[in-house]
Amino acid sequence: MKNIKQLSIFAENKPGKLEHITKVFEENKINIMAFNIASQGDFGIMRFIVDKPEKALEAFKKAGFTISMNEVFAIEMEDKPGGFHNVAQFIAKSGLNIENAYVLIEKDRQGALLICDIKDTEKAKKAL
Amino acid sequence: MSLIWNKKAECLLPLEKEQLQLERLQNIVRYAYEKVPYYKKAFDKSGVKPSDIKALKDIEKLPFTSKAELRDAYPFGMFAAPMEEIVEIHTSSGTTGKPVVMGYTVADIELWSEVMARSLTMAGCTRADIVQNAYGYGLFTGGLGVHYGARKIGANVIPISAGNTKRQLEIMRDFGSTILTCTPSYTLFLAESAKEDKIDLKSLKLKAGVFGAEMWTEKMREEIEKRLHLSATNIYGLTEIIGPGVAQECGVKHGLHLQEDLFYPEIISPEDLSVFSEGEKGELVLTTLTREGTPMIRFRTKDITSLRRGECKCGRTTIKMDRITGRSDDMxxxxxxxxxxxxxxxxxxxxxxxxxxxxxxxxxxxxxxxxxxxxxxxxxxxxxxxxxxxxxxxxxxxxxxxxxxxxxxxxxxxxxxxxxxxxxxxxxxxxxxxx
Missing domain, CATH: 3.30.300.30 (ANL, C-terminal domain)
Structure with missing residues (x-):
């Protein structure tokens, strides 16, 4: 288990918005490792795990986006049937509530990381 | 308290004031009736003659003038003075239909300079000040109105006009402007740009601002004062009457002093056009008491406000109007x-x-x-x-x-x-x- 930095960007739910965001990553040569989109009616929040989060934060601020950065937990999973189940079982036992989660598959494809946004950081740190 | 530009006019006793207003009203009504065919026709239709104006209250017998009539008179139908007496022309923004055209004689420009000198003085401007005038110069009255007033006071006016935000900020910093004049929404735009350009507004010499030409709120004043580090005052005016300077806030910032020795105010109900008594909220109606080029009789401003009498802490006795809270046609x-x-x-x-x-x-x-x-x-x-x-x-x-x-x-x-x-x-x- 490790802590990694996640970027959250506010976006209106309109055609072309995602392209607008990916362009900033492209122009600043930032590599996207995982992402997730949560939307509600007329707006949404896009979350990204990237190779250079600090640089990305600055670039998006400069481009006029509303963006924030926070730490999330990355839990290793085995890339095989039942891998996710093992982790889920563990999380349930620890009584942790996950706000938001998605998967990052590592380059070597040996394993995968479950990116979890857990607001009760202390409890999570202890359990994990 | 700060200075008063024209103590005689701005601190009149109630009886003196009413006497002056009545004399001027009688004159302007006769003048308008004789010189402008529109007024003759309108007065005749309502069955009222200039000689019927025996008291101030008799103004209520006169018909209203609205923007539609001014548009119909395009271009020069409302001019009372002969063309060779007109020295300047302004128009009100024609967002709908034809613009309204107003003519100014030498005396009208003097009148305008006078009310703007009174207004700028209320905001704290003296001859030692540097006025950065970011109202647009041109047919719009904002730019030249401030210009004339600042010149009359003897202040240093920077006629930068509207727009070109980067340059505004540079000049503000390099020339040491002390007074800023522009629309309230533009001040916030300036503040945002200053932040981007890393110009610290706190370090500038700005001390006061005269903001108008659009509606704004008390909360916005707080915001402007906080962001620009100056004292923000509200100015009111309209091209149909003269331009900016019809009314302005003094340092007390509790209502705008309306220059009633020159402009006679009434508040009416926008629905049935009945005249409201003091303190009631309704549409502001203005009559120019001395205007030569284009006299205006009972002009419906469409602006919603209320009027309050009584001496202000600043010493002025002019009637005060509240901040405009709406437009009867925006309602x-x-x-x-x-x-x-x-x-x-x-x-x-x-x-x-x-x-x-x-x-x-x-x-x-x-x-x-x-x-x-x-x-x-x-x-x-x-x-x-x-x-x-x-x-x-x-x-x-x-x-x-x-x-x-x-x-x-x-x-x-x-x-x-x-x-x-x-x-x-x-x-x-x-x-x-x-x-």
Whole structure:
């Protein structure tokens, strides 16, 4: 288990918005490792795990986006049937509530990381 | 308290004032009747003659003049003075139909300079000041009005005109401007740009601002004063009457002193046109008491305000009008409820962290009016959790509903996507197709 930095960007739910965001990553040569989109009616929040989060934060601020950065937990999973189940079982036992989660598959494809946004950081740190 | 430009005119005793107003009213009514065919026709139609004006109250016998009549008179139909006496022409922004054309004689320009000198003095301007005049110069009266007033005082006026924000900020810093004159929405635009250009507004010499030509609120004043580090005062005026300088706030900042030795005010009901008594809120009607080029009799300004008499702490005795809180023609009727966009603005600005930029859109999708307010999801409103954002949205909706009495929908949009204005801001979009 490790802590990694996640970027959250506010976006209106309109055609072309995602392209607008990916362009900033492209122009600043930032590599996207995982992402997730949560939307509600007329707006949404896009979350990204990237190779250079600090640089990305600055670039998006400069481009006029509303963006924030926070730490999330990355839990290793085995890339095989039942891998996710093992982790889920563990999380349930620890009584942790996950706000938001998605998967990052590592380059070597040996394993995968479950990116979890857990607001009760202390409890999570202890359990994990 | 600061200086008074013209103690004699601004501190008249009630009886002196009424006597002066009556004499001037009788003169202007006779003058208008004799020189402008429109007035002769209108007075005759109402069965009133100039000699019927025996007391100030008799003004109520005269017909109103509205923008439509001025447009019909395009271009010079309202001119009372012969063309060779006219030395300047201004028009009011013709957003709908033909513009309104007003003519100024030498005496009118002097009158305008006088009221602007009174106004700028109220804001704290002296001959030692440097006035950065960011109102547009041209047919619009803002630029030249301030210019004439500042010249009369003997202040140093920088005629930079509107726009070119980068240059405004440089000049402000390098020339040491002490007084800023522009629209209130432009000040916020300036503040934002200063932040981007890393210019510290606190370190500048600005001490006061004279802001007008559009509606604004007390909350906006707080915001402007905080961001620009100056004392923000409100000025009122309109081309049809003279331009800016009809009324202005003194240092007390509690109502605008209306120059009633030169302009006679009334408040009427926009619905049945009856005259309201003092203190009641309604539409402001103005009569120019000395204007030569284009005298204006009972002009319906469409601006909603109220009037208060009594001596001000600053020593002036001129009648005070409240900040304009709406336009009788902007007055929105949403599901039967009367709403002024300014009251929505007021509610919005009471919310911490909300940027003072917004857009109001009214639609009628299914026989029922719907109103949407767009606000920017600034950093201070942002959360990386959808449900917190939803909550923020609902809080804004509830807050507006509580203060305006109207259910509406709030939409969060991306920062800096709502139009910033360099002049008059257009913030209300009524897209109802009413048949």
């Amino acid at each position: 929105l009727k949403i599901r039967g409820v009367i709403v002024f966009p300014s009251s929505i603005e007021k509610a919005l600005l009471e919310i911490n962290g909300l940027e003072p930029h917004y857009k109001i859109i009214i639609t009628r999708p299914h026989q029922l009016d719907e109103i949407e307010v767009q606000v920017e999801a600034s950093e201070s409103l942002f959360s990386d959790e959808i449900r917190h954002m939803e909550e923020t949205k609902r809080n804004i909706e509830n807050h507006i509903e509580k203060s305006v009495g109207l259910k509406l929908k709030v939409t969060l949009v991306e920062p800096k996507t709502l139009p910033r204005s360099e002049g008059k801001a257009k913030r209300v979009f009524d897209q109802r197709e009413l048949k």
